[in-house]
Amino acid sequence: MAKRAVAEVEVGEIPFVDLKAQYRLHRDVLLHAVEAVLEGANFIMGPDLQAFEQEFADYLGLQYCVGVGSGTAALRLGLEALGIGKGDEVIIPANTYIASAFAISQLGATPVLVDVDEQHLIDTDLIEAAMTSRTKAIMPVHLYGQAVDLDPLMRTARNYGVRVIEDACQAHGARYRGQRLGAFGDVAAFSFYPGKNLGAYGDGGAVVTADAEIADRVRLLRDFGQRRKYEHLIIADNCRLDTIQAAVLRVKLRYLDGWNERRRAAARSYDERLSALDVSPAPCRDVGGHAYHLYVIRVPRRDAAIEALARDGIQTGAHYPVPIHLQPAYAFRRIKAGRYPRAEKAAGEVLSLPMFPEIQEGQIERVVASLGRHIGNGRGAD
Ligand SMILES: *Cc1c(COP(=O)(O)O)cnc(C)c1O
Numbered sequence: 198m199a200k201r202a203v204a205e206v207e208v209g210e211i212p213f214v215d216l217k218a219q220y221r222l223h224r225d226v227l228l229h230a231v232e233a234v235l236e237g238a239n240f241i242m243g244p245d246l247q248a249f250e251q252e253f254a255d256y257l258g259l260q261y262c263v264g265v266g267s268g269t270a271a272l273r274l275g276l277e278a279l280g281i282g283k284g285d286e287v288i289i290p291a292n293t294y295i296a297s298a299f300a301i302s303q304l305g306a307t308p309v310l311v312d313v314d315e316q317h318l319i320d321t322d323l324i325e326a327a328m329t330s331r332t333k334a335i336m337p338v339h340l341y342g343q344a345v346d347l348d349p350l351m352r353t354a355r356n357y358g359v360r361v362i363e364d365a366c367q368a369h370g371a372r373y374r375g376q377r378l379g380a381f382g383d384v385a386a387f388s389f390y391p392g393k394n395l396g397a398y399g400d401g402g403a404v405v406t407a408d409a410e411i412a413d414r415v416r417l418l419r420d421f422g423q424r425r426k427y428e429h430l431i432i433a434d435n436c437r438l439d440t441i442q443a444a445v446l447r448v449k450l451r452y453l454d455g456w457n458e459r460r461r462a463a464a465r466s467y468d469e470r471l472s473a474l475d476v477s478p479a480p481c482r483d484v485g486g487h488a489y490h491l492y493v494i495r496v497p498r499r500d501a502a503i504e505a506l507a508r509d510g511i512q513t514g515a516h517y518p519v520p521i522h523l524q525p526a527y528a529f530r531r532i533k534a535g536r537y538p539r540a541e542k543a544a545g546e547v548l549s550l551p552m553f554p555e556i557q558e559g560q561i562e563r564v565v566a567s568l569g570r571h572i573g574n575g576r577g578a579d
Contacts, residue, residue, distance in 0.1 A: 211551050211560050213512040214392045218555040223448065230444040242420070243440030249447045253387075253403060256370075256450060257379045261412035263404045264438030265419045268366040268388020271402035272300030274436065275384040276334065278404070278414040279360045281306050285333040287362075290319035291520045291540035293338040297364050298521045300386075306333070310522055312537040315480050317341070317493070317547070320539075321349040328353075334360040339368035339378050341479075341516070342394065342460075342488030347373050347381050362386065366402075369395040370457045371488035379405050384415075389438075389446055394460070394490050395453050397442040456554035460489035463556050467492055470565040476572060479547070491516055495546040496572050502548055505571035511564055514549040 220227065234245060246264055254262035265271050281287060283305035289297050291310040298308040311327050314320040319337055335354050337345035354361045361382035365371075368378045369387060379385035387393075389401035404415045417424065422433035464487070468478060471494065479493045491514075496502045499515060506513050520540040522532035534541060550564055 210510040211512065211564060212553075213514055213549070213551050214553045215555055216391060216396070216553075219553070222555065223452070226448050227445060230448045231441055234441045234444045240440050241437060243443070245440050245444040245447060246438055249438075249443040249450070250403070252447060252450055254405060256453075257377050257405055259380050259405050260407050261405065261409065263412055263415040263419060264443060265402045265404060265415070266436040266438065267400045268386055268390060268393075268402040269296040269300055270419070270434075270436045271366075271386035271388065271404045272296065272336075272362070272364060273303050274415050274418045274434075275362050275386050275404045275406075275411075276300060276304055276306070277418055278411045279334060279362065279383060281333050281360075284331060286329060286331040287333060288319075288324060288327050288335045289364075289521070290338050290340070291522060291537035292317050292517060292543055293340060293364070293521065294366070294517060295521065295524060295526070296366070296388075297336060297338050298527070301336075307331075308521065310520075310532075310537060310540075312539045313543065314539070316343060317479055317540075317543050318343065318345045319350070321346050321353070324350065324353050328357055328359075332357065332359055334362055336362050336364055337382070338364040338366075339371060340491075341493055342368050342371050342490035344368070344371060344373035344378055344487075351381065360384075366390075367393065367490040368488050369393065369490075370453050370486070372486040380407070383408060384411055389442065394457060394488050395446065395449055398445050399439070399442055401438050401442045401446065403438070457486070457488050459554035459556075460552060461487065463552060463554075463561060464489045464492055466558060466561050467550060467565065470561065471568075474565065474569050474572075476568060489552060491549045492552040493547050493549050495543070496548050497546060498572070499546050499548050502568070502572050506564070506567050509563070509567040509570075511567055512551060515544075515547050516549050517547070518544055520544050 250262040285306040286309045287301045288309050290313050292313045301308040309327050311323045363382040363385035365379045365385045366388035371378045384406040387403045389397040418433045419436040422429045422431040476494050
């Protein structure tokens with residue numbers, strides 16, 4: 198036992214995401230950016246916010262970006278700007294982070310679930326069957342940093358005259374047929390939660406759009422409904438992106454493409470090493486650049502695997518272990534287990550391995566070796 202503990206100290210724990218490594222590499226430029234905001238003392242709607250909004254819009258090839266307080270707020274304000282409210286229905290995948298659904302429910306609208314495909318993304322073949330006269334929008338979620346198959350989804354939306362809001366909270370810099378995600382829907386939402394591919398040092402988010410009117414409405418909705426100080430045109434929230442966070446994001450945006458490239462290299466290394474084992478990554482369709490926010494595999498006895506890897510000092514995750522309809526918050530809708538079989542099966546088997554731009558080849562090797570010891574024989578963790 199003592200020997201084993203010593204060995205673990207020598208090789209070190211492998212975190213799921215290593216934000217400390219990223220900070221150490223870019224400390225000076227980050228501190229400089231934050232210090233400039235502190236010295237300018239313009240903490241709310243300061244010049245770094247407008248600059249970041251312009252730079253992120255340019256990065257995506259879009260006209261407008263409006264910084265807000267979180268990814269969840271970005272989804273909610275984006276939906277509200279599209280006119281979605283009480284009694285409306287919005288179609289989402291059954292396997293996503295809860296925020297996709299909550300943003301809809303917070304407006305008094307109803308999230309209507311659709312089962313996922315083998316990539317754990319909304320099954321675009323099932324969307325049409327979920328449409329009703331109350332459907333107002335479809336929300337594709339680019340889960341793990343991979344693109345939803347947008348061609349058929351956009352076609353269905355156009356045929357039915359409903360709006361599209363992309364949940365791009367895990368897909369900064371990812372592409373679909375060459376074009377960056379976030380530029381396909383009427384509006385898209387990004388999260389800058391610290392662990393995302395582009396992360397702030399606190400909460401943050403952005404609504405992006407090519408539509409001037411939608412952008413203008415989101416600007417009102419995030420800032421007390423005012424265009425000019427003390428003239429409040431609509432009842433609205435206080436939901437702004439802090440100047441300090443915008444300054445941090447401006448620095449980090451310059452590294453985003455390089456970081457995503459490193460994530461893809463790490464994913465290729467995982468792919469190769471895992472091919473020797475009895476586990477395979479969740480399949481991905483090759484429609485452009487996967488941003489690998491998460492590297493997900495499926496294993497039969499997932500919770501035992503998480504514990505076994507943790508004993509080897511390796512942090513992992515499950516995205517997500519409970520589908521939306523089986524969450525206590527939605528128990529009132531009385532949707533029974535079995536209704537979305539693929540999402541439910543995935544929820545029990547998905548395992549996310551350590552993934553961050555600074556991950557070392559030796560760390561990947563250790564993760565796969567540990568997996569091999571515990572589940573490589575196909576019988577599940579012992
Ligand atoms: C992170 C995330 C959100 C919410 O973003 P927050 O900034 O945490 O509010 C929404 N949807 C998905 C898919 C996410 O991963």
